[in-house]
Amino acid sequence: MTNEKQWYQSKTIWAAVATIILSCSSFFNVSLDHDVEAKLADTIMQFLTALSGIAALFGRLSATALISRKEI
Structure with missing residues (x-):
């Protein structure tokens, strides 16, 4: 790797940011009325967290x- 790019052009950085945001989603205390909706929301958040981790790994490998x- 001899080329350089700004931090905001990195797929790895953006996937890591998404992972951090998704893993902190429980801090937002979004309450759902039904158990099924809560389980569905939890499953979706787990899937998106895993997906962003895969994107970070792919970004680093590619x-x-x-x-x-350098400063912008």
Whole structure:
């Protein structure tokens, strides 16, 4: 890897941010009225968290440029 890119151009960075946001979703205390809806929401959040982790892994493995530490 000899090319450089800004941090916001990194798929790995964006997938990691998504993973952090999704894993912190329980802090938002969104209450659902029915148990089925709560279970469905939990399953969807787990799936999206796993998907963003896979995206981060894929982004790192497919990266062709280094992330630049230069100021914008």
